[in-house]
Amino acid sequence: MAVKSGSTRPGILPPSRRMSDAVRDALRRPLASLRLSVTDRCNLRCRYCMPEDEYVWLPRTSILTFEEIARLTSVFTGLGVQKVRLTGGEPLLRHDLPTLVAKIARNPRVNDLAMTTNGLLLGKQAAALRAAGLQRVTVSLDTLRPERMLAFAKSARHADVLEGIAAAQRAGFDRLKLNAVVIRGFNDDELADLIEFARAHAAEVRFIEYMDVGGATRWSRDQVVSQREMLEVLARRYGAIEPVHATGDDDRAPAERFRLADGTTFGIIASVTAPFCRTCDRSRITADGTWFLCLYARAGIDLREPLRHGVSDDELASLIRETWQGRTDRGAEERLGIADRGALYRIDSLRADPHREMHTRGG
Numbered sequence: 001m002a003v004k005s006g007s008t009r010p011g012i013l014p015p016s017r018r019m020s021d022a023v024r025d026a027l028r029r030p031l032a033s034l035r036l037s038v039t040d041r042c043n044l045r046c047r048y049c050m051p052e053d054e055y056v057w058l059p060r061t062s063i064l065t066f067e068e069i070a071r072l073t074s075v076f077t078g079l080g081v082q083k084v085r086l087t088g089g090e091p092l093l094r095h096d097l098p099t100l101v102a103k104i105a106r107n108p109r110v111n112d113l114a115m116t117t118n119g120l121l122l123g124k125q126a127a128a129l130r131a132a133g134l135q136r137v138t139v140s141l142d143t144l145r146p147e148r149m150l151a152f153a154k155s156a157r158h159a160d161v162l163e164g165i166a167a168a169q170r171a172g173f174d175r176l177k178l179n180a181v182v183i184r185g186f187n188d189d190e191l192a193d194l195i196e197f198a199r200a201h202a203a204e205v206r207f208i209e210y211m212d213v214g215g216a217t218r219w220s221r222d223q224v225v226s227q228r229e230m231l232e233v234l235a236r237r238y239g240a241i242e243p244v245h246a247t248g249d250d251d252r253a254p255a256e257r258f259r260l261a262d263g264t265t266f267g268i269i270a271s272v273t274a275p276f277c278r279t280c281d282r283s284r285i286t287a288d289g290t291w292f293l294c295l296y297a298r299a300g301i302d303l304r305e306p307l308r309h310g311v312s313d314d315e316l317a318s319l320i321r322e323t324w325q326g327r328t329d330r331g332a333e334e335r336l337g338i339a340d341r342g343a344l345y346r347i348d349s350l351r352a353d354p355h356r357e358m359h360t361r362g363g
């Protein structure tokens, strides 16, 4: 894949690498995109993700060091990964994150280094992260109304999120994105407001259908606002909306993009009503080194034990290659076929295995 013009890490020119070089799974999907959850802790309690006050946390000694994360990343990039996204939990709770960013940014095969954050701590950290080589930031912003955030995420710090977004703009990240999980009866009346906010802040909003992932213990089908419904609401307000056809770089991206008549673009991630398993090139590593091939997978593969017991990079690469080559997961599509679909897990089952939680797997 050609180097993106937006890749602005000073002094590092990633070598050109073709997607066809990547290891492919049983459905011919490349191993191209890696999400690294750097902590399972979060400073919000969003009702759709992490609604309880207390959780069973990953043991501290099991959390990968920056050196271990960078080494794993390098093995993955040797097999085709080009895109890396830091997530969590809340990634900015991980102490000294710019140091990890700098380590990953030094890897010339990473041509897209991004982070998803709730923005609470971004105001203070944006400049250091940018200087360390982070290229893109996505900030979760479900509502523009502080009282809704208080009710829905148990936080009175809405102003800090807005300050985080402003700091990201000042720091000069490429293509700032805002994620909003749309939930009926909570924020489904804010679609246009969020588009206007994003436009005013030179950002692009992506509306996410409310998913029945681990953590979403209060999920029910009737709270999901479908892509189709969102487009109908927005068309009533803005008139004709046209799809933006995906090009090279984002033809495997989860969001479908759309354009209003005035040129404003936005995205919708329709994981519930129009799953995109067919093109899914993403996998996730939890903060304790468990590798998940699908957000809905029942179990992951422990990479920490081999990593800490002296295996070589070649041995790790073989394990990862062989596992990916056998991948057949189509979790979201399988959920689509369930007639009486409810929450994926009950709270007691999540407590029994924190790896099932969305905040452990990383969004």
Ligand code: SAM
Binding pocket: 042, 048, 049, 087, 088, 089, 090, 091, 116, 117, 118, 139, 140, 179, 180, 181, 208, 209, 210, 211, 212, 213, 215, 216, 358, 359, 362, 363
């Ligand atoms: N703490 C960071 C944040 O808030 O962006 C990163 C982790 S969070 C798990 C990553 C993304 O997953 C967020 O954009 C969040 O809105 C999304 N997410 C969490 N639970 C979800 C659900 N049930 N349905 C859809 N998206 C969800």
